Amino acid sequence: MSAAPRQLVLALDHAESFAREDFLAGPPNAAGLALIERWPDWPAPAMALVGPEGAGKSHLAAIWAEASGARVLSAKLIGETDLPGALATGALVVEDLSPEAFDERALFHLLNLAREQSAFLLLTSRAPPAGFAIAIRDLASRLRAVPVVTLAPPDDALLRAVLVKLFADRQLAVDESLIGYVATRIERSFAAARACVARLDQEAMRQKRPLTRALAAEILRAASA
Numbered sequence: 278m279s280a281a282p283r284q285l286v287l288a289l290d291h292a293e294s295f296a297r298e299d300f301l302a303g304p305p306n307a308a309g310l311a312l313i314e315r316w317p318d319w320p321a322p323a324m325a326l327v328g329p330e331g332a333g334k335s336h337l338a339a340i341w342a343e344a345s346g347a348r349v350l351s352a353k354l355i356g357e358t359d360l361p362g363a364l365a366t367g368a369l370v371v372e373d374l375s376p377e378a379f380d381e382r383a384l385f386h387l388l389n390l391a392r393e394q395s396a397f398l399l400l401t402s403r404a405p406p407a408g409f410a411i412a413i414r415d416l417a418s419r420l421r422a423v424p425v426v427t428l429a430p431p432d433d434a435l436l437r438a439v440l441v442k443l444f445a446d447r448q449l450a451v452d453e454s455l456i457g458y459v460a461t462r463i464e465r466s467f468a469a470a471r472a473c474v475a476r477l478d479q480e481a482m483r484q485k486r487p488l489t490r491a492l493a494a495e496i497l498r499a500a501s502a
Contacts, residue, residue, distance in 0.1 A: 295335070295336050295339035295340070297340050297343075299336075300333065300336055300337070300340060301333075301435060301438045301439055301442060303431065303434060303438070304429075304432060304435075305332075305429035305430060305432055305435055306328075306332065306333050306337070306428045306429070306435075308426050308427065308428075309326055309328070309333065309334070309337050309426050309427075309428045310337065312324060312326070312426045313340050313341045313344070316341060316344065316345060316397070317345075319397070320424050321422075321423065321424050322391065322392070322395065322396065322397050322398065323388065323391060323397070323398040323399075323400065324398070324399055324400070324424055324425075324426065325374075325399075325401070325402060325405070325406055325423050325424070325425045325426070326338065326399065326400070326401045326402075326426055326428065327401075327402050327403065327404065327405050327425050327426070327427050328403065328427060328428030328429070329403060329428075329430060329466055329467070329468070330466070330467070330468040331466065331467030331468040331470075331471055332428040332429075332431075332467055333428055333467070334372075334401040334402075334428060335372065335401065338370045338399055338401055341368075341370065341399055342368075342370050345366075345367075345368040345397060346367070347366060347368035347370050347397070347399065348363055348365075348366060348368075348369055348370070349369075349370040349372060350363055350369060350370065350371055350372065351371075351372050351373060352371050352372060352373050352374040352375065352378060352379045352384075353378050353379055355371070355380050355384055356379070356380030356382075356383040360383065360386060360387050361390060364387075364390055364391060364394055367394070367395075367396045367397065368396060368397040368398075368399075369387075369391070369398055369399070370398075370399045370400075371384075371387070371398060371399070371400045372401050373401060373402070373403075374400050374401065374402040375402060375403065375404070376404070376409045376410060377410070381411060381412060381413045381416055382413065384416060385413055385415065385416040385419070388416070388419050400423065405425050406420040406421075406423060406425075407420055407421040407423070407425070430465050430466050430467075431465060431466070431467060433460065436460050436470060437456050437457070437460050439467060439470050440456050440459055440460060440470050440474065441456060443470060443471060444456075444474055444478075444488075447474065447478050449478060449488055451488055452489075452490070454490045455488070455489065455490040455493050458490050458493060458494065459473060459477075459493060459497070462497055473497075476496065476500065477492075477496055480492075
């Protein structure tokens, strides 16, 4: 007898909208949103958005890029990029700046070019750039001078709103009891919320069961066993 075919659960990408209307605002990210919305009236031409993974840095950067015409550049590619071209619109986002993961000379050159051209820079990072171990002293000084706006981990209300949005992004209709159950049993972070929703969705598909609070409890208990 031939074995019954196994169900395959495909790891599909789920589109995440970075439109302004899809940004979930709350006290933890209020300062970041205020910075983006007050542009070009910034306290300095170069600003840094700092916060944990999934806190909304890329979403805010995308909102600003849309408003300012900024191009978006990964920090690890600074040394391989035509920097005058990157600044051609007068605004640039440098994403995911992290210690020892960028070309120091190229970043120093970029900061100098931006100053000479009166261009705006928005840096995103998980940690304040002023605390990076930098070999080039003048670059370290420049980074210490960049004002920082911090995004905090989500409070309870924002975490619940994020969970609702993450489920909706996957076309999953869930009730408030499931949202409340999950919110009190995961780490208070956007990254944990994203990982949990992905796991619940995958397991519900694998088991061919509707995603209910009871099923979520089973899955989370099994994951923590």
